[in-house]
Structures are given as C-alpha cells and as structure tokens.
Amino acid sequence: MINIKENERLNKMNHSCAHLLAQAVKHLYKEAKFWVGPVIEEGFYYDIDLGDKTITDEDLPKIEHEMKKIAKDGKRIVRHELTKEEALEMFKDDPYKLDLIERMDEAETTISCYTQGDFTDLCRGPHVDTVKELKYFKLIKHSGAYWKGDAKNKMLQRIYGVCFENQEDLDAYLQELEEAKQRDHRKIGKEQELFMTHELVGSGMPLWLPNGALIRHELENYIYKKERDMGYNHVYTPCVGTVDLYKTSGHWDHYKENMFPMMKVDEEELVLRPMNCPHHMLVYKNKMHSYRDLPIRIGEFATDFRYEASGAVKGLERVRCMCQNDAHLFVRPDQIGEEFKKVVSLILDVYKDFGIKDYKFRLSLRDKNDKEKYFDDDEMWDTAEGKLREVLNELGVDYFEAEGEAAFYGPKLDVEVKPAVGPEVTLSTCQLDFLLPRRFELTYVDKGGEKQTPVVIHRAIFGTFDRFTAFLIEETKGAFPTWLAPTQVEVIPVSSEFQGDYASVVTEKLKEAGIRAELDDRNEKLGYRLRESQTKKVPYTLILGDKEKQDNTISYRLHGKKETTTLSQDDFINLLKQEIENKELRK
Numbered sequence: 001m002i003n004i005k006e007n008e009r010l011n012k013m014n015h016s017c018a019h020l021l022a023q024a025v026k027h028l029y030k031e032a033k034f035w036v037g038p039v040i041e042e043g044f045y046y047d048i049d050l051g052d053k054t055i056t057d058e059d060l061p062k063i064e065h066e067m068k069k070i071a072k073d074g075k076r077i078v079r080h081e082l083t084k085e086e087a088l089e090m091f092k093d094d095p096y097k098l099d100l101i102e103r104m105d106e107a108e109t110t111i112s113c114y115t116q117g118d119f120t121d122l123c124r125g126p127h128v129d130t131v132k133e134l135k136y137f138k139l140i141k142h143s144g145a146y147w148k149g150d151a152k153n154k155m156l157q158r159i160y161g162v163c164f165e166n167q168e169d170l171d172a173y174l175q176e177l178e179e180a181k182q183r184d185h186r187k188i189g190k191e192q193e194l195f196m197t198h199e200l201v202g203s204g205m206p207l208w209l210p211n212g213a214l215i216r217h218e219l220e221n222y223i224y225k226k227e228r229d230m231g232y233n234h235v236y237t238p239c240v241g242t243v244d245l246y247k248t249s250g251h252w253d254h255y256k257e258n259m260f261p262m263m264k265v266d267e268e269e270l271v272l273r274p275m276n277c278p279h280h281m282l283v284y285k286n287k288m289h290s291y292r293d294l295p296i297r298i299g300e301f302a303t304d305f306r307y308e309a310s311g312a313v314k315g316l317e318r319v320r321c322m323c324q325n326d327a328h329l330f331v332r333p334d335q336i337g338e339e340f341k342k343v344v345s346l347i348l349d350v351y352k353d354f355g356i357k358d359y360k361f362r363l364s365l366r367d368k369n370d371k372e373k374y375f376d377d378d379e380m381w382d383t384a385e386g387k388l389r390e391v392l393n394e395l396g397v398d399y400f401e402a403e404g405e406a407a408f409y410g411p412k413l414d415v416e417v418k419p420a421v422g423p424e425v426t427l428s429t430c431q432l433d434f435l436l437p438r439r440f441e442l443t444y445v446d447k448g449g450e451k452q453t454p455v456v457i458h459r460a461i462f463g464t465f466d467r468f469t470a471f472l473i474e475e476t477k478g479a480f481p482t483w484l485a486p487t488q489v490e491v492i493p494v495s496s497e498f499q500g501d502y503a504s505v506v507t508e509k510l511k512e513a514g515i516r517a518e519l520d521d522r523n524e525k526l527g528y529r530l531r532e533s534q535t536k537k538v539p540y541t542l543i544l545g546d547k548e549k550q551d552n553t554i555s556y557r558l559h560g561k562k563e564t565t566t567l568s569q570d571d572f573i574n575l576l577k578q579e580i581e582n583k584e585l586r587k
C-alpha cells in the first residue's frame with residue numbers, strides 16, 4: 001500500500017483534507033473544538049472534542065457531504081504568520097490550540113495559521129492553494145482517542161480519512177483496504193473459530209479455541225523438533241517470579257511500566273513475569289559449567305504477561321498474555337558470531353518453510369540519551385552493538401537501523417512484518433546481552449581453570465505463538481497449508497441416505513491414517529455443504545457418489561479449485577500423508 005506521508009503531493013493534499021474535515025465538522029457541530037490533525041501513512045485523521053457527542057457510522061456520510069459542499073465552493077487557502085501574542089489572542093477561546101501555542105518556541109518556529117472561508121486553523125502547512133483541489137476523498141472510520149494519548153485525559157473523537165488525486169487511485173486504495181479487512185486475522189479467527197475473547201477473562205487475553213489450539217500444537221511440535229535437532233534443551237518454569245528476581249535482572253528498574261502490578265502472597269511479593277530470561281539464568285546457575293559445555297541452549301514455550309495499553313491490544317497480534325517461543329543461549333565470547341549466525345539461519349529456514357517473503361531485518365539500538373530505559377553502561381553497549389553489526393555484516397543480510405528500539409539489556413536483530421491492518425510489528429528477534437549474566441553472576445570455568453562470565457543470546461523464532469499465528473492467518477488468508485489446517489479433509493456424501501455409510505468408512509480410514517478428516521453427512525443440499533467446506537477453507541473436500549462407492553474410490557476437490565480428481569483410497573491417503581510430512585505450502 002502506498003505510504004501517503006512519504007509522498008509530497010499526497011501528503012499536502014491529505015493535510016488540507018484534514019482541515020476540510022475540521023471545517024465541515026465545525027459547520028455541523030458548533031461546539032466542536034480541535035486538537036491535532038496529522039497526515040499518517042494511510043491518510044489523515046483529526047482529533048476532535050465534541051463535548052458529550054460520540055461520532056457514529058451514520059455521521060461520517062453527513063460530514064463527507066458537507067466536505068464536498070465546501071470543496072465545491074472552492075475557497076482559497078490562505079496563510080498568515082502571527083506573533084505568539086497574536087496567536088494567543090486569536091485562539092483565546094480554544095484551550096486545545098492554546099496548549100499548542102504555549103508550547104511553541106517563538107524564536108525557533110514561525111507561528112502560522114491557514115484560513116479557508118469561515119475556518120481558520122493553527123498550522124505549520126504547507127497546503128494546497130484552494131479547497132477545490134480536494135475532490136477525491138473518503139472518510140474511512142472513527143474511534144475514540146484520549147487527549148495526548150493519556151487515558152487520564154478526556155476521550156476525543158478521532159475521524160480518519162484519505163484523499164487522492166483522482167478517482168482511480170482512491171478506488172484502488174479503497175479496494176486494497178477492503179481486501180486487508182477481509183484478511184484481518186480477527187475476522188478470520190472468528191469465522192474459523194480459531195480464538196475468542198471475553199470481557200470476563202480480560203482485555204488482551206484471547207482464548208484459543210480447538211481449531212486455533214490445533215494449529216498452535218502443530219507449530220509447537222514443528223519448532224520443538226528443530227530446536228532439539230540444534231541442541232536446545234527445553235524446560236518448564238513458572239509464570240511468576242518475586243519482585244527481587246526482577247530487581248536482580250533489572251526489569252524492575254527498566255521494564256516496570258510493561259509489567260502487571262505486584263501481588264502479595266503470604267510474605268512474598270510476586271509479579272506475573274513479562275519475560276523468561278531471569279528464570280533461565282537461574283536454570284543455568286543451578287550447575288557448574290566448563291568452557292567445553294558451552295553453548296548451553298535453554299528453550300521454553302513460556303507464558304508471559306505484559307501490560308499493553310488497552311487501545312493497543314489487537315486480536316492475537318498484541319496481547320497481554322502471550323506464549324513466547326523463547327530460548328536463552330549461553331555462549332563464550334568467542335562463540336557469539338557462530339551461534340548468532342545459527343539463529344539467523346534458523347529464522348531464514350523457518351520463513352522458507354512458511355513461505356514468508358515479505359519481511360525486513362531491523363537492527364535495534366539503544367537511545368544513548370535515554371538513561372532510564374537503557375541500562376547505563378556505554379562501554380558495554382558499544383561492545384554489544386559493535387559485535388552485532390560485525391556479525392550482521394559477515395552474514396550479509398540487508399537491514400536497517402533503529403535507535404531506541406533495543407531491549408534494556410542489549411541490542412537486537414528484529415524481523416519486521418506488516419499486518420493486514422495497522423503498523424509493522426516484530427515477529428522474530430535475536431538479541432545480544434552482556435548484562436544479565438553479569439547481574440546474575442553467571443560463570444563458566446575456562447581452560448586455565450579461571451571463572452569467566454558467559455554472554456547470553458535471547459531469541460524467539462516465532463516471537464510468540466500468538467503473534468506468529470495472527471501473522472500466519474493473514475498471510476494465508478485462513479487457507480492454511482494442509483499440515484496446519486484444523487480440518488484437512490471434509491468428507492461429503494452426495495446423499496447421506498445412499499452414500500452415508502461409505503463416507504463414514506472413508507472418514508474412519510483417513511482418521512486411522514492420522515489425517516484430520518470430518519464427515520459432513522447432514523441432510524443439506526450438496527451445493528450448500530460444498531460451499532461451507534470452501535468457506536472454512538478446508539484443503540481437500542471429498543465428494544462421494546454412487547460411482548465412488550461402487551469402485552471404492554474417492555473424488556476430491558482442492559480448496560479454491562473447480563476440477564475434481566478421482567483416486568483409490570490408498571493413493572489419496574499416500575498423497576496426503578506425503579504433503580503433510582513435507583509440510584508443503586498450498587499451491
């Protein structure tokens with residue numbers, strides 16, 4: 001999708017369109033007061049205080065109609081420059097604009113406002129010359145948004161829109177938007193009964209339904225096998241720890257705002273864990289280690305709890321209770337490069353297996369000025385960041401750098417992907433850490449019998465099973481490869497009366513072969529049952545009529561295809577077993 005913010009002409013038009021929106025809202029709701037109306041990647045929005053009024057779906061066409069009227073009228077958009085006093089006087093009845101003006105440094109910024117007809121807004125510009133240029137726009141959606149993003153403040157009404165240069169571009173964009181909506185994992189998750197949420201359980205706490213849980217089991221088995229083959233040892237550890245554990249690790253000082261509050265149990269102060277590293281550090285420390293034992297690779301499918309803002313939680317993609325495909329690799333300094341490369345190869349290997357092609361590597365570095373978020377030891381950071389860059393350059397992978405995205409304990413290589421709706425997210429991560437081993441006083445005995453401190457690589461290939469599944473749903477549009485599909489074969493007798501018995505024999509035989517087959521012998525029309533199997537995106541639909549029953553064969557249709565193929569039962573089972581065994585992607 002086009003990034004409107006980065007396109008100069010579209011950026012300007014969308015910015016002007018935000019003013020047009022505000023002007024129309026002011027015409028319709030006299031009490032309206034305006035906060036900010038920026039251009040974003042997907043168009044623009046405006047945050048508006050409408051008193052007690054909440055914008056509804058029905059309001060958008062009315063506002064859009066008013067915008068069209070104003071645009072047609074074709075007033076010029078005129079810029080004025082102001083002194084701070086003049087600006088304060090001009091907007092004296094508008095607490096939101098006063099807030100903005102108060103914070104402006106007159107010496108550095110020229111204060112300007114833009115007027116079109118009866119509407120003036122404080123704004124840096126630039127804008128198009130006249131509102132007549134704004135013809136091809138659409139209001140997309142609305143939501144609540146706290147003033148300055150702070151839940152303690154008033155909830156404002158946010159209206160989103162988009163503006164293009166011509167109708168074709170707008171239509172193409174709207175179509176893309178519609179397709180993205182269809183792909184949204186929250187929509188498919190509901191349709192295919194993969195997961196649900198319930199306010200009695202809590203925000204950001206999805207419940208995995210049998211179909212979703214099946215997929216997750218397959219993912220767990222898949223990655224568990226890969227990790228075992230690479231010498232990982234898996235553990236189970238509790239999803240709570242004491243405050244002292246997280247004080248030792250540094251999470252309490254640097255990660256507290258992402259954690260659930262402490263609970264007191266008897267004399268213990270416990271927290272739900274946001275990460276598993278401290279537990280794994282203690283597992284390492286349980287034993288003496290020689291330099292010959294390293295790398296030691298401790299893995300866990302570990303449940304974590306993180307406080308995510310209520311406005312940020314999203315389906316399975318951003319949750320408050322998640323399960324990481326986590327591991328901590330304890331290595332000697334001379335093993336960092338090799339071990340890191342193994343992790344990156346594993347990531348690439350997994351992405352190939354899932355057919356994931358659209359992703360970017362991000363080297364996430366600290367923000368040198370943020371001493372609160374990041375552990376304060378410049379020398380340690382410089383070493384870790386330098387080492388990571390060196391490894392990446394040796395690996396020859398393309399990456400971009402992002403300051404302020406590192407973990408508090410060290411720099412990361414993150415894999416960024418784009419969900420159907422919303423900004424990019426991190427899937428896999430591989431992180432270099434010189435800090436936690438020091439804080440937990442971890443050691444190994446070197447060749448000379450001296451105690452040394454190991455280095456830790458934190459890594460999560462899927463990231464979390466939650467986020468990875470969300471991504472997979474959107475990548476496949478719910479048409480999972482056969483090895484992952486909750487139902488692999490839907491068996492449909494043409495008529496349950498005449499071929500029902502044969503269909504149940506075939507279903508049983510498939511199940512015995514370890515294939516997830518379902519029998520649909522309901523007394524519904526054949527066309528109806530076929531359509532339903534298509535909607536559920538089941539990879540194989542068997543249609544069993546008299547001919548098949550007579551010849552002891554099966555006829556199948558692949559999801560999304562019209563043609564039918566007839567095979568002997570055994571040939572079909574072998575075909576399927578092979579496809580599942582090889583984890584083939586859908587054709």
Ligand code: TSB
Nearest residue numbers: 275317318319322426427429458459460463464467
């Ligand atoms: C890899 N200590 C490391 C670990 O050893 C760690 O916790 N890293 S993390 O903070 O980057 O989280 C690991 C992964 O979890 C991220 O890469 C991301 O894919 C996933 N993740 C993070 N927050 C959420 C969330 N709120 N919902 C779903 N998945 C999340």
Ligand code: ZN
Nearest residue numbers: 275276277458
């Ligand atoms: Zn970790």
